[in-house]
Amino acid sequence: MKSAPFEYHAAATLAEALSLKHDLGGDARVLAGGQSLIPLMHFRLATPAALVDINPVAELDYVRRANGHVVIGARTRQATMLQSEMAASAAPLLVEAVGWVGHAQIRHRGTVAGSVAHADPSAEIPTAVLALGGEMVCRSVAGERVVPAAEFFEGPFTTAVADDEILTEVRVAVWPEGTGAAWMELSRIYHGFPVVGVGALVHLSDGVVDRASVALCGMAATPVLAPAVADVLAGNEPNARVIAEAAEAAVSDLEPPGDIHGSTTYRKKVGRVYVRRALAAAVENAGGFR
Amino acid sequence: MTAVRQITVSVNGQTFERAVDPRLALVDFLRDQLGLTGTHIGCEQGVCGACTVLVDGTSVLSCLMLAVQADGSEVSTVEGLASGLELHPLQEAFWEKQGLQCGFCTPGMLMRAKEILDHDPDPTSETVREAIAGNLCRCTGYQFIVESILDAAERIRVGSNA
Numbered sequence: 001m002k003s004a005p006f007e008y009h010a011a012a013t014l015a016e017a018l019s020l021k022h023d024l025g026g027d028a029r030v031l032a033g034g035q036s037l038i039p040l041m042h043f044r045l046a047t048p049a050a051l052v053d054i055n056p057v058a059e060l061d062y063v064r065r066a067n068g069h070v071v072i073g074a075r076t077r078q079a080t081m082l083q084s085e086m087a088a089s090a091a092p093l094l095v096e097a098v099g100w101v102g103h104a105q106i107r108h109r110g111t112v113a114g115s116v117a118h119a120d121p122s123a124e125i126p127t128a129v130l131a132l133g134g135e136m137v138c139r140s141v142a143g144e145r146v147v148p149a150a151e152f153f154e155g156p157f158t159t160a161v162a163d164d165e166i167l168t169e170v171r172v173a174v175w176p177e178g179t180g181a182a183w184m185e186l187s188r189i190y191h192g193f194p195v196v197g198v199g200a201l202v203h204l205s206d207g208v209v210d211r212a213s214v215a216l217c218g219m220a221a222t223p224v225l226a227p228a229v230a231d232v233l234a235g236n237e238p239n240a241r242v243i244a245e246a247a248e249a250a251v252s253d254l255e256p257p258g259d260i261h262g263s264t265t266y267r268k269k270v271g272r273v274y275v276r277r278a279l280a281a282a283v284e285n286a287g288g289f290r
Numbered sequence: 291m292t293a294v295r296q297i298t299v300s301v302n303g304q305t306f307e308r309a310v311d312p313r314l315a316l317v318d319f320l321r322d323q324l325g326l327t328g329t330h331i332g333c334e335q336g337v338c339g340a341c342t343v344l345v346d347g348t349s350v351l352s353c354l355m356l357a358v359q360a361d362g363s364e365v366s367t368v369e370g371l372a373s374g375l376e377l378h379p380l381q382e383a384f385w386e387k388q389g390l391q392c393g394f395c396t397p398g399m400l401m402r403a404k405e406i407l408d409h410d411p412d413p414t415s416e417t418v419r420e421a422i423a424g425n426l427c428r429c430t431g432y433q434f435i436v437e438s439i440l441d442a443a444e445r446i447r448v449g450s451n452a
Contacts, residue, residue: 002334008295008312008358038315038354039335051312055359079348103424105342105349105402191423 003041007050014059014139017166020052022141026163028052032074032114035106052166060168063087069135069171070094074114078107078125090174092285093181093199097128100183103191116152117167119159119222122193126153127223128183129172131199131215137169138162146171153222175211179203180286184278185217186270188261194218195262196270200229200278202238204286209233212246214279219256219271226250226275238283247276297361301326302370310357316350317341319357320367328368328397332426339425342398343367349405368397371404379445380404380438389438391429399425403439411447415440 009028011017021028028050029037040046054060060075063084070091072081081087081098088095094112101107101115101124115125116136126149134149138161147160154160161167175181185197196218203211214229228249236242256267294309301324308323315334320326320343332340334353341352344366371378380403383389390396399422406413406421413421418439419432427435 003313005311005313007293008356010358034354034356034359035336035351038356041313042315042334042353053359102336103339104421105339105351105424106336108348109350109355 002044003038004044004047006041006048008053009050010053010056012056014054014057014166014168017052017054017057018139018141020050021166022164024050024052030054030074030117030166032117033077033110034114035102035110036114036118036120054166065090065174068174070174072112072170072172074111074166074168074170076112078102078110078112078115079104081112082107091132091172093132093183093201094125094128094172096181096183097124097197097199100124100185100191100194100197113167113170116170117159117161119153119155119157120193121156121220121222122195122197122218123223124183124185124194124197124199124217127197127215127217128199129170130223130225131201131213132172132175133213134170134172136160136167137171138165139168140165144168150225156221175201175203178205178286179211180282180284182278182281182285184274184281186274196256196267196274198271198274198278200275200282202233202279202282202286204238204283207237209236209238209283212279212282214246214250214275216250216254216271216275218262219251219254219267221257224254226254228252229275229279233279238279240280243276243279243283246279247272250275295358295361297358299357299360299362300364302366312356312358314357315353316343316345316355316357316360316365317352319360320352320365323357326367326369330394330397332394332398337426338395338398339402339422340395340398342401342425344401344405347405347408349402366401366404368400371400378404379449380407380442383438383442383445384435387434387438387441389430389435395425395427395429399427399435403442406439407443407446411443411450413440413443 029048060073062073185194214226232246251271258264330340332338
């Protein structure tokens with residue numbers, strides 16, 4: 001037993017969880033899968049005074065399609081996501097990224113929304129959600145706010161979720177027919193946290209790119225979008241030259257912090273190569289590579 | 291000090307009622323309160339897989355689950371694999387194929403292997419390798435472990451057809 005002492009509250013319903021969070025505020029952390037929070041508590045890097053356990057809240061366990069989005073409840077396990085045929089066809093980038101998270105035992109407990117709320121700048125799920133154009137539903141007893149992914153990740157392990165709120169749902173946009181998606185990552189050990197990870201989406205119309213989105217992890221304090229990719233690709237046939245140019249543009253403005261696993265220069269170089277490969281794979285998946 | 295909570299957990303078919311501190315990890319509950327020291331503690335941070343047990347039939351890392359969260363659950367540990375003196379086919383195969391050396395990863399490896407074979411009675415060597423990616427072994431190089439699991443799968447298939 002290594003965690004600092006805390007009050008444990010098992011919420012039976014969302015209403016109860018929201019009420020607890022309203023009363024306890026920032027002293028309480030939400031416990032979903034616990035695959036990141038519990039190790040942090042073991043190390044005493046996190047010492048919350050209370051935990052609000054949402055594992056019993058069955059009403060938050062869902063993955064379904066609604067209003068042009070795939071919507072995922074806060075209690076939905078990563079393993080559940082991987083079993084959803086609907087999600088695999090409607091949001092293949094997210095499902096592919098989830099498949100790279102940890103290993104089976106981690107994915108059995110870990111939740112999609114929990115990874116988003118944890119906001120590790122190296123993690124796959126927040127990056128895929130950002131690439132897809134996601135939005136996060138933050139609820140409190142007072143009501144709900146919908147925060148776009150581009151405004152949600154404020155810093156390493158820091159999000160727009162307020163102290164009295166719970167991230168109750170993650171939504172990702174369903175891209176139209178003709179979209180190809182690909183996730184690529186470099187990690188030190190198989191299924192470890194990526195040093196650099198890339199989620200790419202390309203939509204082709206008559207063999208020409210009309211829409212694209214790329215997000216990267218491991219390149220900044222938060223997952224980042226690379227809007228320059230769409231600028232380079234739009235209106236062009238996605239051949240090797242254009243893709244290489246887009247990959248160059250994707251990383252040119254990034255200054256990733258270096259660490260023991262990769263210097264700034266190394267991450268930029270790997271980022272460029274992985275954006276290129278991810279774009280090529282996405283184009284191929286969209287049926288337009290030549 | 292935080293309030294102690296009463297939990298009821300079934301472990302290997304036997305029901306236990308205990309009072310636990312909420313911060314007690316499931317693995318520490320199994321080992322220290324129930325005396326079931328077969329489940330090993332490795333990294334205590336979800337990296338090594340040594341503490342893998344099945345909760346309601348699904349493999350989890352018992353270092354990253356609180357004992358209070360197992361209230362009302364059915365937990366299976368390595369102690370429940372054998373029937374009396376008769377080893378489980380996985381245990382027989384690990385023994386005969388030398389699927390262990392120091393044995394530290396073995397309880398977690400066996401429980402994960404049981405789950406794999408419960409879902410897929412005839413896995414390929416590639417499937418097994420992928421499926422045990424979350425269980426570290428520093429002795430065997432994994433080759434004998436994979437062979438043991440495949441051998442156990444065959445034993446179970448032959449046994450169920452007999």
